[in-house]
Amino acid sequence: MRNDNVVAVSSREYDFSQHEFVRIQKLIYEYAGISLSSTKQNMVYSRLARRLRAHGLTSFNEYLSLLEKGDEAEWEAFANSLTTNLTAFFREAHHFPILEQHVLQSWSHRKHGENNVPVLHQYALKRNNQKMLHLWCSAASTGEEAYSMAMAMVKVFKTFTPPVHILATDLDTNVLAKARLGVYSMDRLEKLPEDMLKKFFLKGKGPNAGSARVRQELLDMVTFRQLNLLDNSWPIRGPFEAIFCRNVMIYFDKSTQYKILNKFSPLLTGDGLLFTGHSENLQHASNLFKLRAKTVYELANRQRV
Ligand SMILES: C[S@@+](CC[C@H](N)C(=O)[O-])C[C@H]1O[C@@H](n2cnc3c(N)ncnc32)[C@H](O)[C@@H]1O
Structure with missing residues (x-):
């Protein structure tokens, strides 16, 4: 039987532990009020992996330390990465x-x-x-x-x-x-x-x-x-x-x-x-x-x- 989870995880460029996901959940909740459900792990990984690349970092741990040190520009990029922006003209037209x-x-x-x-x-x-x-x-x-x-x-x-x-x-x-x-x-x-x-x-x-x-x-x-x-x-x-x-x-x-x-x-x-x-x-x-x-x-x- 094919295990998609294992394939997805092992093909990742960076390790991404449950503990790191929980740290991210806490940070975005405190910063923007956004409650990220645990089904969002893959989404969070792919959006934040770009931030690691942009900084030339090699692990999520390094990235989270950068945030926790209070890098303001990175906080903005972090929040921008985790928002969902779906919208449309005259959405919910009533x-x-x-x-x-x-x-x-x-x-x-x-x-x-x-x-x-x-x-x-x-x-x-x-x-x-x-x-x-x-x-x-x-x-x-x-x-x-x-x-x-x-x-x-x-x-x-x-x-x-x-x-x-x-x-x-x-x-x-x-x-x-x-x-x-x-x-x-x-x-x-x-x-x-x-x-x-x-x-x-x-x-x-x-x-x-x-x-x-x-x-x-x-x-x-x-x-x-x-x-x-x-x-x-x-x-x-x-x-x-x-x-x-x-x-x-x-x-x-x-x-x-x-x-x-x-x-x-x-x-x-x-x-x-x-x-x-x-x-x-x-x-x-x-x-x-x-x-x-x-x-x-x-x-x-x-x-x-
Ligand atoms: C799904 S969009 C909805 C857009 C539009 N209101 C609509 O209904 O089509 C949600 C928006 O809320 C913004 N957002 C999320 N957290 C926010 C916060 N704490 N303060 C202000 N805006 C926030 C996101 O950046 C995103 O653009």
């Missing part, structure tokens, strides 16, 4: 009409006074004089999600310069660099209808054929910044009309999720919405958020200050 409706309503209340809408949140009081609505895409990966939000805002306000700013953050600096460019290969765009492609993208020519760049107005609407959701303090100011935190909490355990959710709640406007991924649910944080629609949440206690 969220976008909800976002559009919500933003339209918030804008109309802002414009026509909030007489019918109780101002329930301290931040909502502050923002009344502001001319912009703010959205946060908190695990933005390569940018498709934030640009989808921006396209939705163009649709709502019927202008390429809607009164909306989108903050888009991620832990991974590699994906953020790609997101800032806003250039995507045509196969990433094939599910978008032709009219949206024409409206929002500029097709590359010559050496850039086969890719397209999002329009400058969309680039201008979104600011990409690095932010580790696990950090104790986030250098950002609310309030946000909506926070997208989709398909990242699945990598965190419940207590890490709760800490993050607890920090989201004061950053939302009183009637703000939190959008989560399809396999994420917030039952364990029902004191903070309650379900409004499928994987869309509002503050459980809208009078929180």
Whole structure:
């Protein structure tokens, strides 16, 4: 009988022990909150073996010592190597009409006074004089999600310069660099209808054929910044009309999720919405958020200050 495990292990360039895998699990959990299951050993090996090669190291033990000495650049590369960045334009498409409706309503209340809408949140009081609505895409990966939000805002306000700013953050600096460019290969765009492609993208020519760049107005609407959701303090100011935190909490355990959710709640406007991924649910944080629609949440206690 063929034993794939033995073949895989013996053909490895570096020894990789269970003990070293456990050390890596601990380090990435402490740094980024990511809980790596033991089924991820091969994935971890192949992604980090590149880092060993880049440094000319001969063992995982040497690599882990380098990290444990606190080499900042390597910590960044380590985290970048272990994130999963799968995303797509208009992923979980049912969220976008909800976002559009919500933003339209918030804008109309802002414009026509909030007489019918109780101002329930301290931040909502502050923002009344502001001319912009703010959205946060908190695990933005390569940018498709934030640009989808921006396209939705163009649709709502019927202008390429809607009164909306989108903050888009991620832990991974590699994906953020790609997101800032806003250039995507045509196969990433094939599910978008032709009219949206024409409206929002500029097709590359010559050496850039086969890719397209999002329009400058969309680039201008979104600011990409690095932010580790696990950090104790986030250098950002609310309030946000909506926070997208989709398909990242699945990598965190419940207590890490709760800490993050607890920090989201004061950053939302009183009637703000939190959008989560399809396999994420917030039952364990029902004191903070309650379900409004499928994987869309509002503050459980809208009078929180
Ligand atoms: C699977 S992608 C989801 C992208 C997008 N939200 C979507 O639903 O299509 C998860 C993203 O979360 C980011 N991430 C993982 N841990 C993080 C952390 N501690 N802080 C911020 N972002 C993190 C990863 O770098 C990755 O880009």
